[in-house]
Amino acid sequence: MTTLDDLPIRDDLRGRSPYGAPQKAVPVALNVNENTHPIPEAVAHDIVARVAAAILQLNRYPDREFSELRAAFAGYLGHDLRAAQIWAANGSNEVLQHVLQAFGGPGRTALGFGPTYSMYGLLSSGTGTAWVEAPRDAEFELGPETAVAAIREHDPDLVLLCSPNNPTGTPLSHETIAAVVDAARGIVVVDEAYHEFADPGTPSALELLEGRPRLIVSRTMSKAFAFAGARVGYLAADPAVVDALRLVRLPYHLSALTQAAALAALDHSAEMLAMVDDIRGQRERISDELSRLGFHPYRSGANFVLFGGVDEPHRVFEALLARGILIRDIGLPGCLRVTAGTEAETTAFLEAIAEFAPRGD
Numbered sequence: 001m002t003t004l005d006d007l008p009i010r011d012d013l014r015g016r017s018p019y020g021a022p023q024k025a026v027p028v029a030l031n032v033n034e035n036t037h038p039i040p041e042a043v044a045h046d047i048v049a050r051v052a053a054a055i056l057q058l059n060r061y062p063d064r065e066f067s068e069l070r071a072a073f074a075g076y077l078g079h080d081l082r083a084a085q086i087w088a089a090n091g092s093n094e095v096l097q098h099v100l101q102a103f104g105g106p107g108r109t110a111l112g113f114g115p116t117y118s119m120y121g122l123l124s125s126g127t128g129t130a131w132v133e134a135p136r137d138a139e140f141e142l143g144p145e146t147a148v149a150a151i152r153e154h155d156p157d158l159v160l161l162c163s164p165n166n167p168t169g170t171p172l173s174h175e176t177i178a179a180v181v182d183a184a185r186g187i188v189v190v191d192e193a194y195h196e197f198a199d200p201g202t203p204s205a206l207e208l209l210e211g212r213p214r215l216i217v218s219r220t221m222s223k224a225f226a227f228a229g230a231r232v233g234y235l236a237a238d239p240a241v242v243d244a245l246r247l248v249r250l251p252y253h254l255s256a257l258t259q260a261a262a263l264a265a266l267d268h269s270a271e272m273l274a275m276v277d278d279i280r281g282q283r284e285r286i287s288d289e290l291s292r293l294g295f296h297p298y299r300s301g302a303n304f305v306l307f308g309g310v311d312e313p314h315r316v317f318e319a320l321l322a323r324g325i326l327i328r329d330i331g332l333p334g335c336l337r338v339t340a341g342t343e344a345e346t347t348a349f350l351e352a353i354a355e356f357a358p359r360g361d
């Protein structure tokens with residue numbers, strides 16, 4: 001049987017592992033930070049109608065510039081953004097891949113602050129970019145001094161910030177982001193995949209775009225928008241950055257079906273985002289209850305909670321899985337991560353985890 005090692009694969013890909021969050025059919029799946037609420041049926045019917053109309057024209061290539069969609073994202077984001085400042089792709093993973101293809105590459109370095117989203121390292125290796133993970137402050141926070149010191153040390157071509165950060169949930173202050181942009185000579189990405197779950201009134205890095213042409217803010221429809229299966233991510237930046245991304249995208253990378261579905265969903269953004277308050281409430285419930293049980297939940301502005309104080313995380317992960325509850329063992333000592341689901345899913349998780357409480361119940 002042929003194995004990977006027998007193939008003439010690139011040397012820098014030898015020995016690497018692909019992204020591998022388990023995909024298992026379980027009653028309670030709280031492992032990949034999806035929105036576990038289905039999209040409203042009335043919205044689904046509208047999406048179907050729009051996709052149906054697009055199907056009649058599938059003999060033609062889609063709008064390569066996805067102009068209507070870019071205008072719709074600009075409208076959704078506000079902050080006086082123009083369509084020329086928007087880019088989109090099949091999930092924010094592909095958006096970030098475009099950024100690394102355009103601004104990273106062989107001989108260049110991307111810097112992040114670990115633990116952070118595992119795809120940053122994989123996207124870097126896929127594009128031949130060196131990936132460096134600098135440490136965070138206590139409690140996984142990231143202050144301006146720590147961030148700037150790492151930039152001075154590593155002199156990166158790209159800095160990938162994640163706010164709120166996956167897997168820790170930690171939001172970043174404007175002060176840290178602005179200090180990073182000032183200190184770095186290259187592109188700075190703020191990945192705001194989970195921004196909509198932050199406490200109401202939390203400012204977005206979009207506020208910092210004006211006058212900072214090396215700053216990119218990326219977002220996704222996969223989380224708050226409950227649209228993970230459609231694969232739609234986007235970013236806002238200076239129009240010159242968008243011009244750079246056009247150089248690396250595949251022509252017609254966003255299918256007509258994807259564009260139609262995303263446009264219909266954006267037309268109903270209020271309904272699509274209706275469950276966000278509820279999910280934030282479940283997140284708070286998880287943090288409060290885990291604290292009461294003697295675990296150590298970290299500060300989260302996202303739809304998930306990382307918690308420490310777990311003896312043998314992998315054993316606890318397996319024990320919950322045996323009960324049909326899938327959470328995430330991200331390999332951090334003493335820690336596990338759980339997504340805030342529906343009230344019933346959250347209850348199932350909290351009841352199961354109570355058995356492993358440091359403090360007993």
Ligand code: PMP
Nearest residue numbers: 091092093117166193220222233
């Ligand atoms: N950024 C972060 C921080 C994420 O956690 C994820 C999904 N897990 C993504 C980006 C990518 O999401 P998508 O490709 O579905 O937009």
